[in-house]
Amino acid sequence: MSRRWQDPLAPLETPRQGHVGDAAQRLAYPPGVPRLASRREVLARAAKLGLAAAGFGAAWAAMRDPLGEGALERPEVVRLPEGGFAVAEKAGLPKLVVVHGTDALAMLRAGLDALGGIGRFVSAGDRVIVKPNVAFDRSPALGATTSPDVLAAAVRLFRAEGASEVRVLDNPINSPEGCFHRSGIARAAGEAGARLILPDPVHFRTLEVPGAELIARWPMFYRPFADATRVVGISPLKDHNLCSASMTMKNWYGLLGGRRNQFHQRIHDIVSELAMMIRPTLVVLDATRVMMRNGPTGGSLSDVKRMDTLVLATDQCAADAYGYETLLGRDPQKLPYLELAEKRGAGNRNWRSVPMRELTV
Amino acid sequence: MSAPSPAADVPRPTRPPKPYTRRLSMRITDVRILSQAFFFALFIYLAGVTWFSRLGGYPVSLFLEVDPLVALATGLSTGTIYRNLIWSLWVLVPTLVLGRWFCNWMCPYGTLHQSIGWLFAKITGKDRLDANRYRPLFRTKYVLLAWFLVMALFGSLQIGLLDPICLMYRSFTTAFAPSWDVAAERVRQVAPWLPGWLLASPGTKEPRLFTSAVLVGWMMLALLAANLIIPRFFCRTLCPLGALLGVFGRFALWRIDRNPQKCTNCDLCLMHCEGASDPHMLLRQSECFACMNCIEDCPEDALAFRFMPPKESGVEHVDTSRRRLVFGAVAAAFTAAFARVSGATRDRHFDPKVIRPPGSPDEREFLDRCIKCEQCIRVCPTNVLQPALFQAGFEGFWTPIMDMRSGYCELNCTLCGQVCPTGAILPIPIEKKLGLPPHQEAGPVKVGTAFVDKSRCLPWAMETPCVVCEEVCPTSPKAIGAYDEEIVRWDGKKVLLRKPFVRPELCIGCGICEHECPVSDSRAIYVTAVGETRSKGRSLLLKSRLPMVPPPKSHC
Incomplete structure (x- = not known):
């Protein structure tokens, strides 16, 4: 083995004796000295080339996309449980309870007792979603958002009944942190022992609503619902510029994501479809302070009227019809979304024919 | 010099010896x-x-x-x-x-x-x-x-x-x-x-x-x-x-x-x-x-x-000649003049989209103060504030302007003025922003005025109900109203259209109407700077605020 230059085409001076390691090769042929590749080197290179070709072929087979549709996004579609979160009906119990008073906790407790006791709705281990309406950055006195007292009372009752977690969530129109802060809902939920969930891109999934037309597939605030067992809506009673009134069914609008401002083109259809999307365990129509005009934002105390009333119902359509007629003083026969919701099986808008109780605490 | 030290003939080490192997004190x-x-x-x-x-x-x-x-x-x-x-x-x-x-x-x-x-x-x-x-x-x-x-x-x-x-x-x-x-x-x-x-x-x-x-x-x-x-x-x-x-x-x-x-x-x-x-x-x-x-x-x-x-x-002296500094100064004087000649600070040639955050003083005073640090942009909860490019002229490059497509001005918020280190946005109290007592005489702070583009608005131009703008308008009474009109659509269907209009005395230019408008590219309702409170020369109405109109009756 010499270190001098060798003609690569000339036969090697000394034929290789057995196997000579690569290190020896490098020693024999320092960089820059032309040499012939050894058999081992040729085989190793061929093997590497073969591997690379196989890898390339496998990658091509896996990524082959002749129509160009392979890379298009296909959103994962989810559904809420069949039958929703409603509890079984019981004969002899009212479906609609109206409670007048000023102590939210006592009012809620009395209302729940009249509906068959809180145990009918929440039991130990339940993961309860409480959905307030926190759409706007408004202080509680303006009645644009759910009353923090009512929300806190509900959370306390559910926690006391053994609910393992109470989740409070909404996807507001104004900036979420500001809405939850100003409305007092963040503080009320925190102090009462609920978990506050702000809208976050990771929470939204495409929800499939069987039978719906506008929201057959639509982004929804889904992740907290994935393992929830109970859903309770607590919504303020408000005037609304377009659909006349925002009550318990309209409240579910705050669970939608995406380009939801298009729904105003068919507002009554969407409100009735929302009632199909969520079959709640219970709805509470919070009429402690009622926004009589300039809704749904309000903004002036003169828009608000104290009514000190809570409407508890297992039938959201009846609750809305009652609130619309008795509290807001308007004619439910002329509110299209109530009729549509009834057609879609969300409840009974003729609240007078629904078993009902009225209490004062 | 004293006598040579014993180590004088020892060759100098190529690297200085480490003064200590274990560091007991900090350098x-x-x-x-x-x-x-x-x-x-x-x-x-x-x-x-x-x-x-x-x-x-x-x-x-x-x-x-x-x-x-x-x-x-x-x-x-x-x-x-x-x-x-x-x-x-x-x-x-x-x-x-x-x-x-x-x-x-x-x-x-x-x-x-x-x-x-x-x-x-x-x-x-x-x-x-x-x-x-x-x-x-x-x-x-x-x-x-x-x-x-x-x-x-x-x-x-x-x-x-x-x-x-x-x-x-x-x-x-x-x-x-x-x-x-x-x-x-x-x-x-x-x-x-x-x-x-x-x-x-x-x-x-x-x-x-x-x-x-x-x-x-x-x-x-x-x-x-x-x-x-x-x-x-x-x-x-x-x-x-x-x-x-x-x-x-x-x-x-x-x-x-x-x-x-x-x-x-x-x-x-x-x-x-x-x-x-x-x-x-x-x-x-x-x-x-x-x-x-x-x-x-x-x-x-x-x-x-x-x-x-x-x-x-x-x-001790700074390594530059007086002549160079004078050149810099003269160049600055000319640049400042160029900027004022080009008109972004004039009252009849400003960009309609230079909408300054609430509490900003007049444009010239604003440019006196803004250091483009973007603290207001950082704290803004709605993402409405954006660093300008050349909308506000050369001088206003990277100063904050409100882009109602990326956000809107939150009614109950004055955070931008709180964090501004130089007073380019003054820390106004919320009562002043909203025109609540004791500021009711001055009225709320307007940052601009909303305009309806009837050629793009769904109820006005396309026989389609909408009025998201009216819904989200935060003033009370609302600065956006609507004319009810029942029409027979092209396909023979009867539709109730609510056609929006702006009440300029009430509009504060917050831009939530523009932000929420479903015509998402070029919005059918949009805010421009005219009528802003901070500027006398850019006013719109004869009186900045007319006597309060009675709240409109809610429709049923």
């Missing part, structure tokens, strides 16, 4: 690194808590308020020292004693540059010594400073373009923090259990949007990349704050001083010299960052940080 450079780490962490912390759910009375604009260039330049442009800007004495007074200590002990941008050089610029040996020699190029910053200060004197505050603290805040706010959130969102889609507080701006429906992100981010990256060619390029060549501190620091009582008796002219002191201040010869006092590396590097112990060393052993 001065270790203390410096700790100081830099502390202030860098403090900067990130304060920038991180400049966010609705994290506000807790922290002085979130602290670094801007101790920045002497901000105080001096706004002092020149407004004739006043606003709110906390007097805190700049905390930097300025020590500079008179210790020189440009700020640049290598406190400045987060300096720390960033030094770290980038340390991590990525592997310049070694003689190349490194040469890279740290003083170059005439480094005098550029003094000319720039003259330009900036004279611009400020003419009422056009441009320091924010290059002031390191403004640059740092701006890059964090409009490029790096939102990029972090975009990346975090990707990760959290896969790992949703990662907590939301990892985000720079948690609790938003989507990561924040900034039209200037690439421009601002690339400026930062390009300036950082310059370290690979010339270490601390920005600090040595461009930094107007460094130049200002250099001017004041040349009178410092303490400075690096070389003992020529001990010095062997090995030039090793240049090895880690941050400021390129020539510690190996006559120290350029106005360039020295007091990083103390030369003291640690000197094998002969010939360098020390000394009290009042002899004048002749250093260079």
